[in-house]
Amino acid sequence: MAQVMFTSADDLLAAYLSGEIDHHSAQMLRQQIDAELSARMPARLILDFGGVTFMDSSGIGLILGRARRMQATEGQLVVQQAPESIKKMLDLAHVEYQ
Amino acid sequence: MKAYNLMKISFYSRSVNEGFARGALAAFLAQADPTVPELADMKTAVSEAVTNCIVHAYPQQVGLVYLTAALYEGGGVKITVTDRGVGIPDVEKAMQPMFTTGNPEERAGLGFAVMQSFMDKVRVTSTPGKGTRVVMTKALSTKQ
Numbered sequence: 001m002a003q004v005m006f007t008s009a010d011d012l013l014a015a016y017l018s019g020e021i022d023h024h025s026a027q028m029l030r031q032q033i034d035a036e037l038s039a040r041m042p043a044r045l046i047l048d049f050g051g052v053t054f055m056d057s058s059g060i061g062l063i064l065g066r067a068r069r070m071q072a073t074e075g076q077l078v079v080q081q082a083p084e085s086i087k088k089m090l091d092l093a094h095v096e097y098q
Numbered sequence: 099m100k101a102y103n104l105m106k107i108s109f110y111s112r113s114v115n116e117g118f119a120r121g122a123l124a125a126f127l128a129q130a131d132p133t134v135p136e137l138a139d140m141k142t143a144v145s146e147a148v149t150n151c152i153v154h155a156y157p158q159q160v161g162l163v164y165l166t167a168a169l170y171e172g173g174g175v176k177i178t179v180t181d182r183g184v185g186i187p188d189v190e191k192a193m194q195p196m197f198t199t200g201n202p203e204e205r206a207g208l209g210f211a212v213m214q215s216f217m218d219k220v221r222v223t224s225t226p227g228k229g230t231r232v233v234m235t236k237a238l239s240t241k242q
Contacts (some may be wrong), residue, residue, distance in 0.1 A: 023116060023152065056145040056212065057206045
């Protein structure tokens with residue numbers, strides 16, 4: 001099961017993801033993140049993977065989909081706190097992270 | 099070569115079972131004493147294969163997904179994921195990175211690329227209208 005919690009300040013929205021991200025949970029995460037994006041229209045979205053214990057390529061789809069949304073409004077997406085276990089997946093998909 | 103242990107399970111192509119498949123596989127593989135990265139690789143590969151069944155093999159209906167894992171002397175693992183869904187008309191094309199027939203906004207098209215990258219060998223056979231079989235092998239670094 002995956003979860004997401006949000007904090008926001010000014011034009012920044014941070015989404016703290018935790019648990020296992022797969023095709024099943026990605027659908028729910030996507031809806032929750034997109035609802036926050038629509039409500040707040042941030043210039044910068046941070047996806048924090050610090051609490052993520054598993055991620056398959058559905059997580060890449062989640063990142064790329066949000067990146068497209070941010071690009072559409074000339075916003076910025078940052079991927080941060082990726083645990084070692086998901087770096088291999090991010091590297092394979094050429095997703096940059098901090 | 100004959101497996102010294104084997105497990106077979108089948109389950110409905112419901113997305114909630116992606117986590118079940120990973121958990122069942124991990125529980126079975128524990129006896130082979132894989133390293134943490136090896137186990138993570140195999141769980142990820144199975145998650146991709148099972149997701150393919152759910153998203154692509156049975157797009158309109160619920161069908162059965164068959165997961166088999168076999169252990170061999172010397173640390174060999176063979177994982178097979180089979181469905182009786184729509185099949186893949188062009189396996190070579192389907193295995194190209196970034197190719198997806200799913201929603202391109204949300205699907206990265208990386209499933210097969212991940213399986214190939216996280217496992218030693220991946221073989222895909224498919225018959226349109228009959229289903230698809232994905233056979234993946236990995237040699238563990240354990241002393242088994």
